[in-house]
Amino acid sequence: MNDEKLANLVEIVPKRGYLSPNELIKQRHVEIEPPRVGLKRTHNENSPEELAELEIAYANLRTQLSVPRIERLAGRSLATYHKDQQVVEVLKKDGKFEHFGYSHKGKFYLEYYEALFLVELNRLQLEHEGMILSMEQNYNFLLGPAACDRYNHYLVYSCLSRLGYIVVRHRKPEVSRDDCIWALLEEKISHKPIVDDIRTSSFFNELQSQMEASTQRIISQEFQSQHGSTEFKYNFGKRKAYEEYSPASSTVRKRVCLPTNQSLVDVLKADCSYFKFKRIFQKFDIVKLAKTTATSYNDKIKLNIIFDLYLPNEGFRKSLCQTPSFYVVILPMGALFPTHNDIARLQSSVPLLIISVSESKQIQAFLYYIS
Amino acid sequence: MEFKVQCKRKRSHFKNNDAAPLPLPEEGLQYEGVFTGLSVDVTQPDQVKSLYDNGCFGKGSKSRGGPESGDPDESLRLGLEEACFLAYFLNVLQIKDLEGKVIEWNDFLNFSRELNERFMEHLAAYVYLKSKYWVIKSGIKFGGDFLIYKQSPRHFHASFLVLIQRPNEKNHFLAKNLKGVQRVAETSDKDVLLLSIEQSTDGESKTPENPSEAIEDMCIQETVVRRFNYSSFVQSKRQKKNN
Numbered sequence: 001m002n003d004e005k006l007a008n009l010v011e012i013v014p015k016r017g018y019l020s021p022n023e024l025i026k027q028r029h030v031e032i033e034p035p036r037v038g039l040k041r042t043h044n045e046n047s048p049e050e051l052a053e054l055e056i057a058y059a060n061l062r063t064q065l066s067v068p069r070i071e072r073l074a075g076r077s078l079a080t081y082h083k084d085q086q087v088v089e090v091l092k093k094d095g096k097f098e099h100f101g102y103s104h105k106g107k108f109y110l111e112y113y114e115a116l117f118l119v120e121l122n123r124l125q126l127e128h129e130g131m132i133l134s135m136e137q138n139y140n141f142l143l144g145p146a147a148c149d150r151y152n153h154y155l156v157y158s159c160l161s162r163l164g165y166i167v168v169r170h171r172k173p174e175v176s177r178d179d180c181i182w183a184l185l186e187e188k189i190s191h192k193p194i195v196d197d198i199r200t201s202s203f204f205n206e207l208q209s210q211m212e213a214s215t216q217r218i219i220s221q222e223f224q225s226q227h228g229s230t231e232f233k234y235n236f237g238k239r240k241a242y243e244e245y246s247p248a249s250s251t252v253r254k255r256v257c258l259p260t261n262q263s264l265v266d267v268l269k270a271d272c273s274y275f276k277f278k279r280i281f282q283k284f285d286i287v288k289l290a291k292t293t294a295t296s297y298n299d300k301i302k303l304n305i306i307f308d309l310y311l312p313n314e315g316f317r318k319s320l321c322q323t324p325s326f327y328v329v330i331l332p333m334g335a336l337f338p339t340h341n342d343i344a345r346l347q348s349s350v351p352l353l354i355i356s357v358s359e360s361k362q363i364q365a366f367l368y369y370i371s
Numbered sequence: 372m373e374f375k376v377q378c379k380r381k382r383s384h385f386k387n388n389d390a391a392p393l394p395l396p397e398e399g400l401q402y403e404g405v406f407t408g409l410s411v412d413v414t415q416p417d418q419v420k421s422l423y424d425n426g427c428f429g430k431g432s433k434s435r436g437g438p439e440s441g442d443p444d445e446s447l448r449l450g451l452e453e454a455c456f457l458a459y460f461l462n463v464l465q466i467k468d469l470e471g472k473v474i475e476w477n478d479f480l481n482f483s484r485e486l487n488e489r490f491m492e493h494l495a496a497y498v499y500l501k502s503k504y505w506v507i508k509s510g511i512k513f514g515g516d517f518l519i520y521k522q523s524p525r526h527f528h529a530s531f532l533v534l535i536q537r538p539n540e541k542n543h544f545l546a547k548n549l550k551g552v553q554r555v556a557e558t559s560d561k562d563v564l565l566l567s568i569e570q571s572t573d574g575e576s577k578t579p580e581n582p583s584e585a586i587e588d589m590c591i592q593e594t595v596v597r598r599f600n601y602s603s604f605v606q607s608k609r610q611k612k613n614n
Contacts, residue, residue, distance in 0.1 A: 160601065163601065163602050163605050164605050164609065165601070165605055263503065263593060264374060264376075264564070264593050264595055265376065265500065265503055265505065265519070265531065265564065265593065266503055267376045267378075268503060268504035268505060268521060269503065269504060271504060271521075273392065274392075274504050277391070277392055277393065280393060280395075281392075281501075281502050281503075281504060282502070284460060284498050284501055284502040285502040286498055286499075286502070286583050286586055286587050287495045287496075287498055287499040287502075287586050287587070287589050287590065287591055288590050288591070289590065289591055289592075289593070290567075290569060290590035290591055290592045291590075311605065311608050312605070312608075312609065313608075313609065313612045331546070334546075335546075336541050336544040336545060336546070337544040337545075337546060337549050337596070338544075339544060339567070339594070340565075340567060340592045340593075340594045341592075343594075351372045353599060353601070356546055356550070358546070358550075364550065364598060365598070365599040365600075365601050366553075366596050366597065366598055366599060367372070367596075367597045367598075367599045368594060368595070368596055368597075369374040369594070369595040369597070370592075370593065370594050370595075371591075371592055371593035371594070
């Protein structure tokens with residue numbers, strides 16, 4: 001039985017060898033004579049010149065195709081796939097891993113899409129139980145055998161990375177004290193709902209009670225003597241400096257995906273001819289813009305931000321908490337595009353890139369502007 | 372990433388400096404239109420000219436856009452929303468039926484609702500955009516509800532293709548529909564403006580007594596969806612950096 005099995009086995013002898021430095025140099029830039037230039041021939045003449053020319057052309061083609069594929073020995077990083085934990089652990093690095101991977105308990109790991117991307121670029125050799133994985137096995141292990149969203153995520157990752165963007169897994173921005181104060185103020189003034197992230201932050205309860213206390217103080221007009229107005233000096237110089245410091249453009253940019261409660265099509269009101277007829281037009285200002293309030297957010301958040309996008313040459317570093325240029329939302333297969341309320345609910349101060357992957361795997365990105 | 376409205380000027384030498392954005396005839400005078408069952412037709416040549424020159428209302432019955440065929444019996448066809456706006460909001464148009472009887476607001480509303488079950492939403496969107504100084508035309512040739520122009524279609528290309536929907540409707544948000552309409556709009560340098568129109572009270576059942584009452588409890592959400600060319604964006608950023 002065993003012998004039979006063995007007889008059926010085919011031994012594969014790898015066709016590889018090692019080249020000496022001299023041979024290696026010889027193999028560089030092998031020059032192949034270009035095909036004949038001149039007018040295109042439309043029919044066979046069968047003349048001796050033509051036959052000779054054909055022979056040369058075939059020979060050239062053969063040399064071109066039989067140039068040996070030369071690779072640097074150990075020119076790839078080495079990683080191993082842990083099937084039980086479904087993680088890719090890097091064993092040996094080759095080159096810089098600038099924005100790739102993450103460290104956990106002293107070990108360096110790659111995300112599934114990063115691993116597959118590096119394998120496709122021939123920069124990584126992925127092994128499982130000591131065996132090198134084939135391309136098909138890589139896809140199978142890293143993306144799963146069945147069609148799923150992982151495949152689309154990988155597609156978007158690889159496409160954007162190849163274009164030069166720095167794509168990293170979405171990291172929730174840390175909620176600062178200032179963010180909490182602003183959220184509380186906006187809730188008080190324009191009844192904007194407070195996002196859960198801010199509600200659960202450590203500053204929230206403290207600040208909320210502080211604000212309540214000050215409101216009560218203002219309402220009841222009970223000023224304590226140490227807060228007397230005589231000792232208070234307003235530093236105008238400081239305020240001016242602050243105003244100069246904060247450029248107007250940054251505030252405009254900040255409001256991209258936030259509900260502004262302002263119309264997007266108000267531009268013509270700045271037209272000089274509008275002022276002549278302003279009173280007539282204002283009479284028809286009957287239908288109002290809907291205000292985004294807490295009641296518009298009654299259902300659950302359904303948009304998930306998958307990646308953060310940074311521009312190249314902007315000095316991205318993993319250790320720094322920088323604000324990304326875009327948040328990437330990848331629409332699940334067959335999903336509807338997000339509505340005004342879906343976008344408003346995310347309360348994102350960073351522009352959202354809504355990416356849809358069509359059935360033919362074509363990637364299209366959309367930007368939303370909302371009132 | 373700031374939003375900027377695109378207004379592309381047309382290569383036209385047409386000039387009309389006296390044109391007003393709304394037709395405002397002298398005191399006591401009114402334009403006359405006949406409701407044919409599909410549109411409101413204005414036939415008197417001086418009224419046709421005045422309506423089209425001041426605010427670009429209507430469409431010539433024998434022309435592609437404004438009444439330009441030069442034919443003496445060409446009439447001006449006003450859409451339902453246009454006619455309703457001129458007649459009951461601006462009070463400059465008298466709408467009569469084929470027998471010459473004046474149609475009042477309630478009857479006109481009922482006729483229009485029969486023709487278009489979303490007439491109230493369309494009317495609200497029309498008045499909303501009109502109050503913002505846009506010239507509004509039918510959007511049927513680009514697959515939308517309205518096209519809105521700066522100044523006049525003679526001087527500018529349309530800036531937006533407007534789609535109107537009710538809040539619970541999802542049809543425009545289907546990937547193929549949104550991408551399709553976006554592609555059509557983008558090839559002609561327009562943006563897609565989705566207006567979601569919500570009525571706070573249930574106004575379907577009752578017939579409102581006057582025009583402003585009919586639309587005052589409606590509110591609008593605006594969404595503009597623009598395709599983002601991520602490959603040219605990163606390239607342009609790189610070039611800026613290199614320079």
